[in-house]
Amino acid sequence: MASEELNLPIIDLSPYLHPQNDTDKAKVVSQVRDACAKYGFFQVSGHGIPLHLQNGLLQAIGKFFHQDKEAKMKLSFLENRGRRGYEASGMSVRDGDKLPDSKESFYIGREEPEFEAPGFHCPNQWPETLPREEFRDPVWEYYQETDKLGRTIWEILLLGLGRDPTAVMEQFTKRPIVQMKMIRYPPGSATLPEQFGVGAHTDFGGVTVLLQQANRSGLQVYLDSLQTWISVPALEDIYVINCGDMIAQWSGGIYRSARHRVINASVDEERLSCATFWHGDADATNPLDEGGVRDTVGKLLMQRFKGQFSIPREVVEAAGRLGKVGA
Ligand SMILES: O=C(O)CCC(=O)C(=O)O
Numbered sequence: 001m002a003s004e005e006l007n008l009p010i011i012d013l014s015p016y017l018h019p020q021n022d023t024d025k026a027k028v029v030s031q032v033r034d035a036c037a038k039y040g041f042f043q044v045s046g047h048g049i050p051l052h053l054q055n056g057l058l059q060a061i062g063k064f065f066h067q068d069k070e071a072k073m074k075l076s077f078l079e080n081r082g083r084r085g086y087e088a089s090g091m092s093v094r095d096g097d098k099l100p101d102s103k104e105s106f107y108i109g110r111e112e113p114e115f116e117a118p119g120f121h122c123p124n125q126w127p128e129t130l131p132r133e134e135f136r137d138p139v140w141e142y143y144q145e146t147d148k149l150g151r152t153i154w155e156i157l158l159l160g161l162g163r164d165p166t167a168v169m170e171q172f173t174k175r176p177i178v179q180m181k182m183i184r185y186p187p188g189s190a191t192l193p194e195q196f197g198v199g200a201h202t203d204f205g206g207v208t209v210l211l212q213q214a215n216r217s218g219l220q221v222y223l224d225s226l227q228t229w230i231s232v233p234a235l236e237d238i239y240v241i242n243c244g245d246m247i248a249q250w251s252g253g254i255y256r257s258a259r260h261r262v263i264n265a266s267v268d269e270e271r272l273s274c275a276t277f278w279h280g281d282a283d284a285t286n287p288l289d290e291g292g293v294r295d296t297v298g299k300l301l302m303q304r305f306k307g308q309f310s311i312p313r314e315v316v317e318a319a320g321r322l323g324k325v326g327a
């Protein structure tokens with residue numbers, strides 16, 4: 001087995017963002033297309049997000065999660081109609097897994113003044129227990145950068161399918177649904193045997209832009225071709241990008257949505273990460289003229305959110321108890 005097959009490609013985005021000649025953009029487009037067709041995942045350098053904003057975000061995430069559980073539970077996402085806020089450890093269970101995920105998360109999205117049914121647009125919940133400059137400001141500054149990077153990737157994916165992104169992007173960027181999930185994985189020593197950080201899943205929407213805390217690896221991607229899990233290294237200033245189910249369906253399977261999972265590789269250190277899910281406007285639909293699923297972003301997301309929106313009370317209570325084990 002050739003070793004390059006076990007490493008996701010690292011693609012330099014700078015020739016796309018700052019082209020020096022006529023072929024620079026096309027070169028990046030074809031690299032991304034190949035990676036999405038083969039793996040559904042790739043890594044990027046030259047993405048334009050300043051390192052100090054990445055570090056500022058990770059610091060803010062650490063501060064939030066290191067508060068006591070009571071402070072965090074004040075912002076429980078279960079009490080929020082738009083599912084923004086805090087998700088305790090033990091809240092997500094996947095079919096086939098023996099135990100719920102050990103991770104804890106905090107969700108934000110586009111800031112809107114009021115809740116709008118069915119919940120894609122609403123105000124964020126911000127902690128009052130941390131000074132604004134220690135959490136809200138760095139998180140929001142970072143959110144805007146990651147939103148921009150998600151758009152760029154979306155454009156590159158469209159170009160890879162032979163579409164001119166200008167007209168398409170207009171339908172996707174009026175009020176795009178861009179969810180950001182900040183995550184903490186407890187160390188291996190605080191995780192139960194057979195408990196995953198995040199169990200095997202595919203992302204369900206558009207593009208995922210993932211920042212990993214440097215040197216805290218744990219992400220694994222399943223390669224169908226080799227029927228094996230490969231570890232993705234956690235490299236400073238390198239993002240991991242992947243396509244969700246919506247993109248796979250719309251592209252008629254040209255772009256893959258690959259299964260992945262997280263097992264914190266460290267026994268005694270926690271792992272922080274931040275995933276931004278860039279979906280586009282709720283009423284936007286498949287930008288390709290033929291083939292693939294034609295449902296809107298909103299409809300496809302609702303189908304997947306339904307389970308999450310109706311978690312039974314006893315599951316919540318049980319998860320709250322389990323959360324204390326993993327926290
Ligand atoms: O934290 C990670 O490395 C990946 C998280 C992930 O796959 C997810 O939240 O969907």
Ligand SMILES: [Fe+2]
Binds near residue numbers: 201
């Ligand atoms: Fe994921």
